[in-house]
């Protein structure tokens with residue numbers, strides 16, 4: 668985080684309460700002043716950025732094997748532009764030319780434009796005019812699902828249909844997971860499901876027996892965060908657990924990536940492995956559905972250690 672940032676705890680607390688309450692005015696934006704945007708950008712958005720880091724690492728191999736070169740991306744509901752920034756870091760050297768920003772708050776679009784342009788002065792950055800979409804664009808959605816009216820959802824679906832790729836990151840709650848699964852179901856016939864799923868079939872979590880499980884993963888903040896006085900204070904004052912960044916996400920592509928071995932032959936571990944005396948339990952997802960796998964400490968200790976090391980992208984044979 669930037670050194671000159673001075674946290675306004677009262678403002679941050681009220682933002683946190685707003686997000687927790689999920690009460691959003693259909694007419695008035697909570698981005699009421701530049702200060703609100705600045706405070707959000709250096710705190711909550713920073714944490715969202717750590718989730719994006721984990722998501723982009725998750726399918727890095729698939730990306731590097733493919734010839735995908737997104738020329739333009741549209742960050743829809745951009746807030747302070749953190750998602751576009753993270754994708755720009757990833758795609759800038761691969762030929763990304765343009766970032767297009769949309770939010771119902773014009774102040775938030777202006778703020779995002781400034782932030783992105785500061786970091787990438789050579790990139791073309793502009794506000795979306797709600798009409799024309801760039802050719803072969805990547806649609807980016809981050810932490811917007813619980814704020815959308817049904818009209819906004821409809822509009823977003825229209826844009827999804829026009830996009831070449833969709834990168835979508837949300838909090839890892841049962842509710843967000845359910846909505847992303849619904850979206851996946853409605854789109855999987857004309858998109859390839861790139862991540863997090865190990866298959867293209869219907870989601871195994873839709874089975875009635877799985878009603879208490881949901882699709883989520885735990886991203887880790889950078890190590891230095893745990894030694895940083897500001898983040899310690901942030902965690903204490905706002906009651907936010909720094910270690911835990913539960914994340915649900917979905918990456919879709921219209922480009923046939925299948926020839927680059929998209930379908931992962933393994934089972935993906937959902938959530939977090941649970942450890943008991945002598946064994947661990949992992950809930951896994953594969954094309955055969957959702958199942959619980961028991962790993963005995965005495966013959967799987969290496970696998971258990973590996974899963975613990977990278978719990979966001981944990982796979983089992």
Ligand SMILES: C[S@@+](CC[C@H](N)C(=O)[O-])C[C@H]1O[C@@H](n2cnc3c(N)ncnc32)[C@H](O)[C@@H]1O
Nearest residue numbers: 712715744745746770771772809810811814819
């Ligand atoms: C929690 S913020 C997330 C911002 C940013 N995407 C991020 O990940 O930090 C949700 C954003 O969605 C925007 N938003 C809500 N409803 C919208 C709509 N109907 N059309 C466009 N943007 C919308 C809000 O103004 C806000 O900037």
